Amino acid sequence: ANCSECLIMDIPEKMQGVMVKNGAGTAQDMFLDSVDVPSITPSQILVKISATAINRADTLQRQGKYPVPAGATKIMGLEFAGTVASLGSECSKYKVGDRVFGLLGGGGYAEYVAVEEGHVLPIPDEVTDVTAAGFPEGYITAFQALFWIGGISTTDRDANAKKMVLIHAGASGVSTSGIQLCKLAGVGTIITTAGSKEKLEMTKKLGADFAINYKEEDFAARVAEITEGKGVSVLIDYIGQSYWKKNLDSIGLDGKIVILGFLSGPVLPEGSSIAPILRKRVTITGSTLRSRSDQYKTDLIKDLWEFAGKAFSHGCLRVIIHKELPLSEVCESHRMMEANE
Ligand SMILES: NC(=O)c1ccc[n+]([C@@H]2O[C@H](COP(=O)([O-])OP(=O)(O)OC[C@H]3O[C@@H](n4cnc5c(N)ncnc54)[C@H](OP(=O)(O)O)[C@@H]3O)[C@@H](O)[C@H]2O)c1
Known part of the structure; x- marks a missing residue:
């Protein structure tokens, strides 16, 4: 029994x-x-x-x-x-x-x-x-991408306030978590993209400062407008092929692009140029959470929980x-x- x-x-x-x-x-x-x-x-x-x-x-x-x-x-x-x-x-x-x-x-x-x-x-x-x-998959993936790879700080809110972040597929599980973690960390400007009015509104409720409908607008042109031509410091992408050029247009000097998926395909469009990577000194990192070692995941989860556990307990970090x-x-x-x- x-x-x-x-x-x-x-x-x-x-x-x-x-x-x-x-x-x-x-x-x-x-x-x-x-x-x-x-x-x-x-x-x-x-x-x-x-x-x-x-x-x-x-x-x-x-x-x-x-x-x-x-x-x-x-x-x-x-x-x-x-x-x-x-x-x-x-x-x-x-x-x-x-x-x-x-x-x-x-x-x-x-x-x-x-x-x-x-x-x-x-x-x-x-x-x-x-x-x-x-909670786990979305928040741990987003934390890894934005903080461990993307360089957002869990402690230095002044540094974070100067950062501008672009998170694609804003209403996805990973991105709804990422937007809220950025907000919690005091990131200065949070920009998202999504494919419907309802999804855009939801990302704004979660803390996005700007939400762009990628089906109706050129997101790179809007990012240039929002960042006054500077581009973003960190960009989280899962779309791949169809966003490649616009992502390189949207990233700023010394910016970091973190690739977590390729929902539109993994092959770059013909004529793709790598020149912006060099000129803007861009770091592009691909990552998969699932294949990481047990110890890596243990350390990552511990770090996330120290940063965000209280906010989750208080209901300040939502799971959609x-x-x-x-x-x-x-x-x-x-x-x-x-x-x-
Ligand atoms: N590498 C890793 O460690 C890792 C870990 C977890 C998840 N992931 C990846 O992260 C992504 C999000 O995962 P999730 O479970 O959070 O996803 P999800 O909740 O299913 O959301 C994905 C969203 O992406 C958008 N989308 C799909 N195809 C698109 C396209 N061709 N162009 C533009 N937008 C498109 C759709 O939103 P709209 O209606 O706005 O278009 C869709 O709802 C997936 O690619 C997943 O494989 C990677």
Whole structure:
């Protein structure tokens, strides 16, 4: 039996987990299967999952376009909230029954998941499991890109006040997190792009100073106007091909471009020039969070939590939830994400 006093939880041998027919396919090819409950290593915690979240990376993985890192489970799902069900012998921070949330290399679309203790955080009392489940992937990715790579400071608000940041796909999970982290850090000018009026309004509510509809306006021309020709100091891009030239037009002297995806394609348009990279002394860095080492992720999560944990507990950092669905409706959740809803 489950007993919170004796810290024992019944753990079944089998669980429900989302699989894809023949390993890759459409949203409709996902189905709930009976699979083994994962076993844990000494540094891992087994969590009974109460909520997970959908990320663009999941839809790419499902299509067979995002190879799973070596050793990771084939079950999708990069984040979770739940309760600790059992602990590896080296784990000391949590006890059975604690509410936790965290980052995964995979395995979130299931009833149980094994996760490194260092990738887990305690769910603040004021925060629901559903909200907590939507925090890790977006916030950790955005923090890594803007702060660890992009050079925004967690402490020097005066330096941040002089920075101008351009974050594309402003209403995406990563960008809604990034906008709020920039605001929290006191970044001087936050500019976003998005494809609809509703999305632009939402980014402004979250703290963007300027929101540009990339379908109706030339975002590079608007950025030049907003920054008085100086260009931005940090630019976060997931679009790639179709934004390449405009991104180089929008970046300022000594600016940093962080590439996290290529939703419009990875191949540069014919005639692309690298001259602005040299003339503006631009640093371009690509990054993937998922393939980082366990220790890197542990350090990153710790740094983010020290900077932003209190604000999240206080409800000052929001997780934007488009819709809540049961795991059995996972196909519909992928359909909505792929329709850019
Ligand atoms: N490298 C990493 O470590 C890492 C980690 C996490 C996520 N990512 C990447 O970050 C990106 C955002 O992820 P997410 O889960 O937050 O995404 P999301 O919530 O699904 O949002 C993505 C948004 O991008 C916009 N978009 C899609 N195709 C576009 C195109 N061709 N041109 C312009 N805009 C386009 C759409 O918004 P509009 O309606 O405004 O067009 C869409 O809603 C994805 O590319 C994902 O793979 C990378």
